[in-house]
Amino acid sequence: MNPEIGHYALVLSLAVALLMTVIPFWGARTGDAALMKVGSTLALVLAGFTGLSFATLVVAYVQSDFSVLNVVENSHSAKPLLYRITGTWGNHEGSMLLWVLVLAIFAALVALFGANLPARLKANVLAVQGSVATAFLLFILFTSNPFARVIPPPAEGQDLNPILQDIGLAIHPPLLYLGYVGFSITFAFAVAALIEGRIDAAWARWVRPWALTAWAFLTLGIAMGSYWAYYELGWGGWWFWDPVENASLMPWFAGTALIHSAVVMEKRDALKVWTVLLAILAFSLSLLGTFLVRSGVLTSVHTFATDPSRGVFILAILVFFIGGSLTLYALRAPMLRQGGIFAPVSREGALVLNNLLLTAASAAVLVGTLYPLALEAYNGAKITVGPPYFNLTVGALMLPVAFAMPFGPLLAWKRGDLAGAAQRLMAAFGAAIVIAALAAYAQGGGPVLAPFGMGLAAFVVIGALAEVIERAGFGRVPRATAFARLRGLPRSVFGGALAHAGVGVCLFGIIAETSWNAERIAGVKVGGSFEVGGYELTLDRLEPRNGPNYRDLVGVFTVRRGGVDMGTIESAKRLFTARNMPTTESGIRTMWFSQLYVSLGDELPGGGVGVRAYWKPFVTLIWIGSVIMALGGALSLTDRRLRVGAPKPAKKPKAKADGASPVPAE
Amino acid sequence: MLLWIAFSLMTGAAIMAVLWPLRTGAALPAASTAEADLAVYRDQLTEIERDRASGLIAPAEGEAARTEVARRILRASAERSREGASSGDDRRRRLVAVVALLGVPLMAGGLYLALGSPLYPPQPLAQRLEAQPNPSDVAILIRKVESHLEANPNDGRGYEVVAPIYARIGRLDDAARAWANAIRLLGPTAPRETGLGEALTAQAGGVVTTQAKTAFEAALTADPKDPKAQYFLGLAAEQDGRKAEAAARWSALVAQSPADAPWLGLLREALARIGAPMPATLTAPAAGPGAADVAAAESLTPEQRDAMVRGMVERLEARLTQEGDDIEGWLRLMRAWTVLGQQDKARVAAGQARTHFTSDSGALGRIDALAHELGLGS
Incomplete structure (x- = not known):
């Protein structure tokens, strides 16, 4: 498929997103049903065009079309098919395109299943989604265009960053994006409510499932990222309080608070204003996360995306959406009707406590993440806010949450x-x-x-x-x-x-x-043994192996406990030839919920190899x-x-049931 | 062409996304906000009933919930009666239609023309590898030779073909390796050794390394007159601080070079750098004074310069007496004598030239024309 088709589809997406921002909004202002309805068809077309664009890029990756710069920079024809596909979003440009695609799909879902939403609310929601899509499409087209071409094309690509050549990459970013971008829908609902100055009854019923969806994906995405870092980085750590990890944790806390306050709102018609604020915060923190990762203001294990020139653009997007929505909130929130009173000791009260603690945790992570950046920008001092800070603050806040x-x-x-x-x-x-x-x-x-x-x-x-x-x-x-x-x-x-x-x-x-957990760092020669966590590991042999685009040095260890042979663990040091970059392929042996973790270091002079081994009791429970x-x-x-939105045959003869509504279907 | 058709269809789809609902949606009433609220509240009532029936909530609790929902329903009903009917406006819709019809193609088309490369076809790797050899796709040519060499690692010709291409596109490591392989498999020749030496030198940023020097020396063994090898060995000597040796090598090279050798300019610069004089070349300049001569002339007194130019012209004359069938040479000689103010010598040259071209009317015509132009009579 011609990459230019994808490029044009992307440009067309921008035009469509722009119309989608303006026309339904105008329709909602003037009460014009036809204009409001245009929002729905535009949302579907937008999803179609961004989908086409993304598919074209995937095809370029699969076919190793090295006339596309993005493919040259991030792919290699010797890569297995799976990693050629995942390489599409394993880089800055492609991942931003995935971001917009997810956004467009969510907007299309609102358009498809929102038949029983009040027309005005729906139109405004789509307009807000359209504006977010517009901003990100502008960003992609003008600073991160994945369809830039190279003339003449080279015969081989530069390969994908080796640590990203992993099944984890196939799963982690899409899950995370489904989470991040899912909050854009609750954000759009919140802003739409503020624009109209009223919160419809359907509002809570719609916000809760979207928040839940986003939250569930974000949870999986964070867990997946954590496990990926655990086995790929070779340090045996599963959470580093890395700014990029924090960037995903902040919206998670806010989102967790949101799904709880949405319950109160749905059930008791209370906490409306607060829920609107949480919906705004959850997406704002998602945007902030995107900014932190994509602008290159951070240097961390996720440094695969660094380009300072893009930072300013994302910062502008950030200021516009966060600043704009919070300003709107300040202006309109007092107009929203409060409802439902409750005693401090009640389900609502417990949920408010939960919300306060979770938002405080979110704020603690935010401060810990941004303070070093702000300080560096202010006087150039480089400090790190490390695990002790986060463990203390977040830990102290999470203990009462757990207890309550x-x-x-x-x-x-x-x-x-x-x-x-x-x-x-x-x-x-x-x-x-x-x-x-x-x-x-x-x-x-x-x-x-x-x-x-x-x-x-x-x-x-x-x-x-x-x-x-x-x-x-x-x-x-x-x-x-x-x-x-x-x-x-x-x-x-x-x-x-x-x-x-x-x-x-x-x-x-x-x-x-x-x-x-037990840790053991040792230099081992072939035939040598060491002990960790009650297990005896013997290095049987070191052998080189060849993969499609890498070479492995594999250490084969025999595991024994109390003299009983328990099989072998293989751990490898992998050298990717195209970029001449090494990665560690940890050898992990799972026993019930605990893991024995072996990571190979450098070869030592005089034979043998450095080995880091860990015994990690119950570690898998973290991800489970x-x-x-x-x-x-x-x-x-x-x-x-x-499932208000899903059309569903009414079980009861009465004109009720969840899908059937008095609004005629489109 | 197909591409433009696809673009048009896509643009059409985007426009239709606006126009179609404008037509069909006009008849639809907008769902009333209060109406939608009422639907939700009715759902909630049913839910409470169901929970109470299955004993999930206490009867009293259920009654309280019912009361609350009833309150909300009353409020929503009141709002519905206040809400006015929504209005459609044809002028507004026409404006939106026009914006879609003009705005979408203009914006998408304009932006695409600024950003896209519509004339540049897709280039899937498999297709490029299968296609007929295309001299413009150097990268693929190299790749093909590479995969051929991977399968036949002892094909020296392959290395010899690909080595200079590597050097040209700046893959110096690969160039050096390929030359080394060609030498290993095909035996040393002067061009192969100098190729290797040059690649190694370029790789070292212009420093003639020991390895490169060995290669150049091997080239001289194969062909003692190889100019590249001599030049680079001179450069090596200069870089080692042995200026006399450098000057000797370069002077010898100049002396053995034809006057139109392309490397003379380089040698003149090199000799000037180490402060050595530029010796005469093997033969008189055939293509007029070389750059080296001009530069050398600049550092001379007028008398010396005059003598030098005269020497050059005399060398040309000496050559033409031996090899008289060079019409360009004769014409240049006529011009040179005229410029030096020796019209009679120019006339003699014209006469001699004519004797060489008695059967060539074209050449005679040119001689006559120039003689006329220079005012030599005929």
């Missing part, structure tokens, strides 16, 4: 009974104490706080299940009735409980890994817990009460 988490769902709306909730959590509390005691016994003389942490994690997991058991009425009503009720529980209840349990599981993994959280979000999303 099981209480929230057990409190009634409007007026809750804290003592009653505590009583119902007695079982969970007891189990937590048992686990803490077991942990203390098992670790012997380890870190004092570890058993408390394990107890807390257990409390969160069991407390999450307590909610389901409690709501079904086990122990209060006959078992048959309880089971019947259990089946009747809305899926969002299960989803919430699952997500909360996931937090507990993740917490368990974090505490276990940080308290009890995150996946459980995302699954909880997905489960909650399938709750039919939330």
Whole structure:
């Protein structure tokens, strides 16, 4: 396919996005139904053109069309097909195009499934999406054009950054972008509400599923990125408090707060103004994350995208959207009607506490991330805000969140009974104490706080299940009735409980890994052995192997525990020939939830090789817990009460049901 | 052409995205905001009923929730009665249609023409490799030779072909390696050795390294008169501080070079750099005074310069007496004598020239024309 088709589709996308910003907005101002409807068709066409553009770029990558500069700079014909495809978004230009594509797809989904949205709200939402798309398309076309051509074309590309040649790259950025950009929809809803000066009842019903979708993807994206860094960088760390990681964590905190406050808003018509603010913040922080990664203001493990000239452009986008939306908020928020009052001790109260702690955590990460940058810009001093700061602040804020988490769902709306909730959590509390005691016994003389942490994690997991058991009425009503009720529980209840349990599981993994991990750095000759975490590793042989575009030096280790042979671990140092860059391919052996991690260093003079080996107890729970959280979000999303937009045959004869609405379908 | 058709279709689709709903949507009433709110509230009521029926919420709790939703419904109903009917306006829609019809093609087309390269076809790698050898696609030619050499690593000709191309496009490492392979497989010749030496020198940023020097020396062994090897060995001597040796090498090279040798300018500069005189070339300048001669002339007194020019002209005359069938040479000689004020000698030259071209009317015509132009009579 001709790359010029993709280029023209991109240019056309800009024209369409511009119209999509102006026409539906004008329609909403003047109440012109036809103009408002134009927004929907434009959104579909925009998705089509950006999709075509992206597909063209993928084809250029697959076919190794080296007349496209972007392909030359980031691909190599010897690369396996999968990495040629993922290479499309493994670079700045391609990833920005993916960003806009996701944005356009989300806008198209609103256009397709928003038939029962108030027309004005829908038109404004699409106009806001259009404006975001316009800004980013301008950015792509004028500073990061993926369709620039090279004449004459070289015969070979410069290869993709080796650490990005990994299955992790196929998954991590798209997930993260689905998360980041998903918040653009809630942002668009918030701004649309502010423009109109009123929040429709449908507003909350729409915002919650979008926030949930974005949040679930963001959770998976962050977890995936963390695991990727863990096995690819060879340091055995799973979270570095790297600014780029922080950039994804900030919208995650804000998004987590948003999905909770949206519940209050939907159920109780309260916290509207706050929810609007959170929706704006979540996307603003996503934009900030994009800015931090894409502008090159940071130097970190993600340095694959650095070009200072682009920074100013993104900064302008940032100022326009964040500044603009917050100004609009300041002007219009007082006009929004407050509703629903509640006592401090109530479900709403618990959710407000959650929101306050989460936004505080988000702010703590923001300060820790931006302060060094601001300081450097101000007086050139280079400082790093390291893990101690983040562990202390975020940790201190997350502990009460974790502790309060099981209480929230057990409190009634409007007026809750804290003592009653505590009583119902007695079982969970007891189990937590048992686990803490077991942990203390098992670790012997380890870190004092570890058993408390394990107890807390257990409390969160069991407390999450307590909610389901409690709501079904086990122990209060006959078992048959309880089971019947259990089946009747809305899926969002299960989803919430699952997500909360996931937090507990993740917490368990974090505490276990940080308290009890063992590290061993050794120089080993072939035939030599060393011990880590109770396992004996013997370096059997070092052998070179050839891949399609790299050469490996593989170390094969035999693992023994108590003299029993447990098989081998292979760890490699990989040299990518095109860029002459080495990467580490860690050897990881998973045993239940724990992992033995072996990473190969440099070859030592006189034979042998440097080896870093780690024993990481329960480390996989960190990611398993995150996946459980995302699954909880997905489960909650399938709750039919939330699927307002999906056309669905009415089960009841009454003119009700979720999809059917009084508004004629388009 | 196909490309432009595709562009037009795409543009048309974008325009239709605006025009189509303008036509069909005009008849539709805008969904009332309050109406949509009411639908949501009715959903909520049903939900509460369902929860209460399945015992998920206590009857009292359910009643409270019902009351609240009922309150919201009342409020929304009141709003609906206040809301005016939405209005369509034909003038507005026509304006939007015009903007779409003109704005989309103008903006997309203009921007694309500024940014795109419509005349540049796609170049998938597989297609380029399969196509007939295309001399303009140097990169692919090299790649093909490379893959041929990968399969036949002992084909010295392949290395010899690709080496100078590497050097030309600046892949000096590869050039040096290819020359070395060609020498290994085909045996040393002067051009191969100098090619290797040059690549190594260029790689070292113009410094003749020991390795390069070895190559140049090998070239001289193969062909003692090889000018490149002599020049670079002189350069090596200069870089080592042995100026006398450098001067000797270069002077010898000048002396053995024909007067129109392209490297004379380089040698003159080199000799001037180390302060050595520029010796005479093998034969008189055939193409007029070389750059070297002119520069040398500048540093002379008028008398010396006159003598030098006279010497050059005499050398030319001596050559023409031996090889008389060079019409350009004769014409230059006539001109030179005239410029030096020796009209009679010019006339003699014209006469001698005529004797060499008795059967060539074209040449005779040119001699006569020049003689006339120079005022030599005939």
